[in-house]
Amino acid sequence: MDKKILPGEPINEVEALQRLQQQEDPSQRCYAAWWLGRMRSQHPDVIPLLLKALEIKPTATEAAIAVARSAARSLGKLHAKTALAPLIQALLHPDHGLREAAARSLGELGDSKAIKPLMERLLLPGADEPVGNGLHLGEPCEALLEAIGQICITIKFETNQDFQQPLERFLQNKRPVVASAASRALLQISGNPKWAEPMLALLEHPQLQMRRAALMDLGACGWRPAAEAISCCLAENSLKLIALRNLVEQPLIISGSISLGAREQQLLALMDKLL
Amino acid sequence: MNLLKDLLLAVQTAATADSLVDATRDLAAICSDLPANSSDQLTAINCLIELLSANNPGAAVAAVDGLIACKTAAVQPILNNLDEHNYGARAWAVRALAQIGDPRGLAVLQRAIEQDIGPSVRRAAAMGLGHIKLAELSPEEKLETMEICLAGLKLGCADGEWIVRYAAVVGLENFGRNSASSFAQACLLLLQARSQEAIEEAPVVRLRAAQALAAFS
Numbered sequence: 001m002d003k004k005i006l007p008g009e010p011i012n013e014v015e016a017l018q019r020l021q022q023q024e025d026p027s028q029r030c031y032a033a034w035w036l037g038r039m040r041s042q043h044p045d046v047i048p049l050l051l052k053a054l055e056i057k058p059t060a061t062e063a064a065i066a067v068a069r070s071a072a073r074s075l076g077k078l079h080a081k082t083a084l085a086p087l088i089q090a091l092l093h094p095d096h097g098l099r100e101a102a103a104r105s106l107g108e109l110g111d112s113k114a115i116k117p118l119m120e121r122l123l124l125p126g127a128d129e130p131v132g133n134g135l136h137l138g139e140p141c142e143a144l145l146e147a148i149g150q151i152c153i154t155i156k157f158e159t160n161q162d163f164q165q166p167l168e169r170f171l172q173n174k175r176p177v178v179a180s181a182a183s184r185a186l187l188q189i190s191g192n193p194k195w196a197e198p199m200l201a202l203l204e205h206p207q208l209q210m211r212r213a214a215l216m217d218l219g220a221c222g223w224r225p226a227a228e229a230i231s232c233c234l235a236e237n238s239l240k241l242i243a244l245r246n247l248v249e250q251p252l253i254i255s256g257s258i259s260l261g262a263r264e265q266q267l268l269a270l271m272d273k274l275l
Numbered sequence: 276m277n278l279l280k281d282l283l284l285a286v287q288t289a290a291t292a293d294s295l296v297d298a299t300r301d302l303a304a305i306c307s308d309l310p311a312n313s314s315d316q317l318t319a320i321n322c323l324i325e326l327l328s329a330n331n332p333g334a335a336v337a338a339v340d341g342l343i344a345c346k347t348a349a350v351q352p353i354l355n356n357l358d359e360h361n362y363g364a365r366a367w368a369v370r371a372l373a374q375i376g377d378p379r380g381l382a383v384l385q386r387a388i389e390q391d392i393g394p395s396v397r398r399a400a401a402m403g404l405g406h407i408k409l410a411e412l413s414p415e416e417k418l419e420t421m422e423i424c425l426a427g428l429k430l431g432c433a434d435g436e437w438i439v440r441y442a443a444v445v446g447l448e449n450f451g452r453n454s455a456s457s458f459a460q461a462c463l464l465l466l467q468a469r470s471q472e473a474i475e476e477a478p479v480v481r482l483r484a485a486q487a488l489a490a491f492s
Contacts, residue, residue, distance in 0.1 A: 206293065208332065234296065234333040238395045241438055245479045258478065260486055268483055275373075275402040275442045 013041055020049050026063035029053065030070045037074025047080045054086050058094050068093075069101045076105025084109060088117045100140035107147030110154030118144050118151075123166055128173055141170060142181040149185030153221075153252070159189050171198065176210060184217045191253055196223050203233045211235050219243030222252040227267055237274040244271050278305065279315055283322055296333035299326050303341025311348050320345055320352045328364040335367045342371040350377045357383065366396045373403025378412060378420055388427040394436040401431035401439055405446020409453070421458055424450060432465050437477035444469050444480060448487035463491060 011019070011032075016039075019025075019032035033053055036046050053071035056064050072090055075083040083105070090102035099121070106114040121127070127139035145167065152159060167189075170182035180199065187195040202214035203226075212235050218226040224247045230240055248267050249258065258264065282302045289295035302319060309316035319341075326338040342349040353371055358364045369387050372380035380403070387400035404427040409417050428450060431443030444466060451462030469475045469484035 208292075234336070236332050236395075238398075238438070241441075245437070245477075248479045248482065258482070260482060260489070264482065265486065268479075268486060271441070271479075271483075272445050275398055275445060 011035060013039070013043055016041070017043065017045055017049065020053065026067050029067045033067060033070035033074050037077040040078065047075070047078065047082060050075050050078075050080070051083060051086055054083070054090060056093070065093075065095045065098055069095075069098050072098060072101035072105050076101075076108035079109060081109065081111075084111050084113060088114060091117055091121050096136045096140060100143045103140055103143040103147045107143075107150035110151050112151060112155050115148060115151055118148050119166070122148070122170075128170060128178065137175070137178070141173070141178045142175075145170060145178070145181040145185040149181075149188035152185075152189045164190055176202075177213070180213060180217055184221055187221050187223060188252065193225065196221070196226060199223075200226060200229055203229050208235060212239055215239050215243045219246035222247055222250040224251050224253075224263065224267070227270055231270040231274060241271055241274050244274075279309070279319060283318070286322060286326065292331050292333070295326075295329065295331055296337060299323070299334040299337040299341075303337045303344070306341045307344035307346075311345075316345065316348060317352065320349050321356070323349075324352060324356045324368070327367040328358060328361050330363065335363070339367050339371045339374070343374045346375055347377050350375060350379050354379065354383065362393050362396075365391075366393055366399065369396050369403070370399040373399045373406065376403065376406045376408045378407055378409070378416075381407060381420060381423060385423055385427050388430050388439075394434075394439055397431065397434060397436070397439045398442045401428065401434075401442035402446050404428050404431070405443075405448070405450040421450075421454060425458060425461055428462075429465060432469060437480055440469065440475070440477070441480050441483055444484045444487055448490055451487075451491060459491075463488070466491070 013036070016032040016035045019028040020036065022028065033050060036050070050071040053067050054075065056068045060068070068090070072087060075087065087102045087106050087109070091099050091106075093099060103118060103121075106118060121139050122141060122144045124139060127137065128141055129138050130136070131138050148167070164186060167182055167186055171179055171186075173179045173182065180202065183195045183198040186192070187199070196218070199214045199218050202210050205211050205214070211233055215230055215233060215235055216239065218230060219242060227244060227247055230243050233240060244267060248264060251258075282298065282305065285298040286295065286302055289298045303323060306316065306319045306323060309319060323338040323341045326334050329335065342353065349371065353368050357368055369383060372383055384400040384403045387396050388404060391397050391400070404424045407420060407424055409420060412420060428443050428446050431439050431446065434440050434443070447462045447466055451459045451466070454462070466484050466487050470481050470488060472481065475481050475484065
């Protein structure tokens with residue numbers, strides 16, 4: 001008799017590997033792939049198994065695609081260097097969700113070789129137009145933009161105007177998340193203050209959700225000039241403190257190591273007031 | 276007082292999140308100007324306390340500011356209305372008590388740092404435990420209060436959340452500056468530990484501890 005496994009029941013690494021390896025129940029594979037990434041598993045079998053799950057045909061079943069998406073996300077979390085080429089390959093898959101997961105994970109890998117394929121996908125005709133029932137754009141633009149920005153800050157990638165210009169049109173995208181992702185990526189890539197302005201404006205957006213997203217974006221960029229605006233934004237102090245911590249610890253423009261200079265003192269004073 | 280009635284009505288009839296923030300700010304602004312401990316002030320204070328449960332961060336910030344401005348007059352009403360079941364509201368109430376620094380709030384802050392599940396509640400408590408006003412206490416009460424504060428701050432320094440440890444460091448800085456040598460010495464040791472990479476993993480906490488230590492010497 002099959003052992004009945006309840007969803008959400010705690011499992012261990014051996015169990016997770018077995019579930020990922022079996023082929024009968026895709027939902028168990030999906031869960032196992034997620035679990036191994038979530039737990040940052042270091043087992044030598046994990047990455048080969050995840051890569052196998054990622055390798056699917058364009059005509060794969062919905063269930064196999066779901067497993068592949070889960071595997072793609074976990075490969076990013078595990079910073080699996082060997083996943084670079086397969087994740088780039090997955091950017092070509094017809095499934096929007098799989099391309100999105102692959103893009104985000106490429107961002108986490110932070111390898112400059114991914115920039116070109118990410119850009120190519122982003123600049124395909126119709127990439128920023130709604131498709132089908134209008135739920136998705138032609139390409140997962142938000143994830144692609146975020147990944148490009150993240151890779152550029154991870155490796156301190158030097159870019160030029162020719163590289164930045166194609167990204168600028170996404171600033172006008174009707175979807176606020178895409179427009180935000182574009183300004184965030186441009187700021188990360190160039191360090192030019194003008195790209196911080198749309199995010200600073202969103203700190204005063206009537207919707208709390210938008211203000212929260214702008215807070216987190218500015219924090220993720222390490223954009224220190226935003227500190228004062230972040231500290232007065234109408235949002236939870238916990239989020240403002242997380243954003244300010246990022247500004248202290250990971251400034252976009254760093255001069256030497258982080259020490260207790262005048263600007264750091266100001267940032268800490270802003271944090272103190274939010275406790 | 277007509278102005279108060281108008282302001283209370285504006286809070287009750289606010290149709291949008293923004294208008295609730297505005298109405299709360301207006302009420303908070305006059306609250307501390309009302310005669311201390313008058314029934315008008317109590318009414319206004321109780322309305323601000325209710326606003327802590329409105330699930331509107333902007334309104335809650337304004338309400339907390341209003342309560343803090345009322346100082347000791349707000350303490351008993353806050354203690355009477357602590358909402359055990361509303362996590363957000365309790366966090367704001369602890370924050371107000373922490374900022375007011377009245378020794379009557381000590382038990383709430385102590386309990387919060389010891390066992391509250393919410394990091395933001397423990398964060399406020401840790402900061403508050405370092406800012407209790409001791410001037411009006413008898414020598415015995417003062418000693419007892421300081422021991423409770425130090426024990427709480429020590430717990431805060433060992434908390435799993437970086438922001439609680441950060442708040443404990445800020446609390447220790449103030450507490451150590453205003454206390455006798457034996458307490459100051461204990462603060463110094465705790466701050467030194469927080470400034471070390473082998474003990475404290477969050478760079479921002481180490482930086483804040485270093486800043487506190489510089490203020491000590």
